[in-house]
Amino acid sequence: MNFTKLIDAFGIPGTYIGSEELSTGNNNQTYRLHFYDNGDMFYIMQRLNTHVFKQPRALMDNIRRVTEHIGQKLKQVGCADAHRMVLHFLLNKDGEPFVEDESGFWRAYRYVDRAYTYDIIQDSFCFYQAGRAFGEFQRHLVDFPADTLTETIPHFHDTVDRMRILHEAIENNKAGRADSVRKEIDFILAREKEAGIIVEALDSGRIPWRVTHNDTKINNVLFDSQSRAPLCVIDLDTVMPGSSLYDYGDAIRSGTNTAGEDEENISLIHFDLELFEKFTRGFLETTADSLTREETLLFPTAARIMTLELCARFLADYLDGDLYFKIKKPGHNLIRTRNQIELLRQMEAATPAMEAIIADICRQG
Numbered sequence: 001m002n003f004t005k006l007i008d009a010f011g012i013p014g015t016y017i018g019s020e021e022l023s024t025g026n027n028n029q030t031y032r033l034h035f036y037d038n039g040d041m042f043y044i045m046q047r048l049n050t051h052v053f054k055q056p057r058a059l060m061d062n063i064r065r066v067t068e069h070i071g072q073k074l075k076q077v078g079c080a081d082a083h084r085m086v087l088h089f090l091l092n093k094d095g096e097p098f099v100e101d102e103s104g105f106w107r108a109y110r111y112v113d114r115a116y117t118y119d120i121i122q123d124s125f126c127f128y129q130a131g132r133a134f135g136e137f138q139r140h141l142v143d144f145p146a147d148t149l150t151e152t153i154p155h156f157h158d159t160v161d162r163m164r165i166l167h168e169a170i171e172n173n174k175a176g177r178a179d180s181v182r183k184e185i186d187f188i189l190a191r192e193k194e195a196g197i198i199v200e201a202l203d204s205g206r207i208p209w210r211v212t213h214n215d216t217k218i219n220n221v222l223f224d225s226q227s228r229a230p231l232c233v234i235d236l237d238t239v240m241p242g243s244s245l246y247d248y249g250d251a252i253r254s255g256t257n258t259a260g261e262d263e264e265n266i267s268l269i270h271f272d273l274e275l276f277e278k279f280t281r282g283f284l285e286t287t288a289d290s291l292t293r294e295e296t297l298l299f300p301t302a303a304r305i306m307t308l309e310l311c312a313r314f315l316a317d318y319l320d321g322d323l324y325f326k327i328k329k330p331g332h333n334l335i336r337t338r339n340q341i342e343l344l345r346q347m348e349a350a351t352p353a354m355e356a357i358i359a360d361i362c363r364q365g
C-alpha cells in the first residue's frame, strides 16, 4: 500500500519510515504508519468500510465533534495524559477529518503508544476497567447535545423495529426454515413486550437521549501497558444518539457470556454474575453523577433487551437464508440464536441477583 498521497493530504509531519497492517479489527482496514520527527511517531491510517457505513461524512462529523468535546473536558481538568485519553483525528487541507480518493474513504489519527487491547476478557479486573472506560465516555458526554448527531445507521437499536423485522421474516419464510425453529420463534415472541421498554422510555422522556458508543466490546478499550488502567475508548464509527442503556446492556451481553457468541454446546454457556458485578461497578463508579435513577434501575432490563435484540436479529437472518451475518458453517445463525436464548434464559433467572448487586453498589457509592 502506497500512502504517499494520503500522508501529503493529511499533512503528516516528519519522514515516513513504513507501515504495517493491524489485523485485529473486523470492519475497517487499519494500518500503523511510522514516522521520524525528532523521535518516532506513529499514526493510524484507516480505510472505512463504506458498504457498512453508508454516510461516511456524517459519521466523521459525529466522531470529530464527540472527540473534540472529550478533549475539551480533559483539558479543563488539566489531565496530563490527555493526548492518550481520546482519539485525535488529523484534518486535511480543507479542515475535514477525512480524505476521499479512488482507493476509498480514509481517516488518520494519532496512534496511542504503550497501549494494548484485549480480544477476550482475561479476568474480572479488566472487565471492571472496561466498565470504567465506557462509563467515563458517558460522563464526558453528559452535556453533549445528542440530538445534533446524525443517526448514521437508522434504527440500530430500535428493538421494536427489530421485532417487526422478525415477524416479517417469519411470514416471508424465504429459506423455508420457519417450521423447524418454532420453539425459538415462540421464545422470542413471548418477550416482545419487554423488547420495547427502552425505546418507549426514550420516546416518552422517562430516560434521556444521550451520545452512545454502540459497540461496547472489550476490544474497543485501549489499556495502558504499564498501569493496566483504561486509557480511552476507540472504534467510534457507531457513535449516535441513543440510550446509555444500549452501551451498558450490550457490554453486559457480550462480556458476561463465558462461552462467546458462537458456542454450539449450550452446556458451556454461562452468564457470569461476577463479571456482571465488575463491569457494573466500574460503569457506576464513573457515571454516578451523570445517569438518572431511572436509567440505573433499568440496567438488568437493558442487559436482557440487548440479548433479546440479538436473538431476534440472528433468527431473522436464519429465516431469510443467512443474508446479513457472515456464517462459517451451515446453521451458524441458528447456533447463535440458541446461544443468545440460553444466555437470556440465565439472565432472567439471575435478575433478582443482578438487582441486589446494583442496589449494593449504589448503597456503597
Ligand SMILES: Nc1ncnc2c1ncn2[C@@H]1O[C@H](COP(=O)(O)OP(=O)(O)O)[C@@H](O)[C@H]1O
Residues within 6 Å of the ligand: 022, 024, 025, 026, 027, 028, 029, 030, 044, 087, 109, 110, 111, 112, 113, 115, 116, 117, 219, 220, 222, 234, 235, 236
Ligand atoms: N489510536 C490507536 N492507538 C493504538 N491502537 C489502535 C488505535 N486505534 C486502533 N488501534 C488498534 O487497531 C485495532 C482496530 O481498530 P478499530 O478502530 O477497533 O477498528 P475495527 O472497526 O476494525 O474494529 C484495535 O483493536 C486496536 O488494537
Ligand SMILES: [Mg+2]
Residues within 6 Å of the ligand: 025, 026, 219, 220, 235
Ligand atoms: Mg474494534
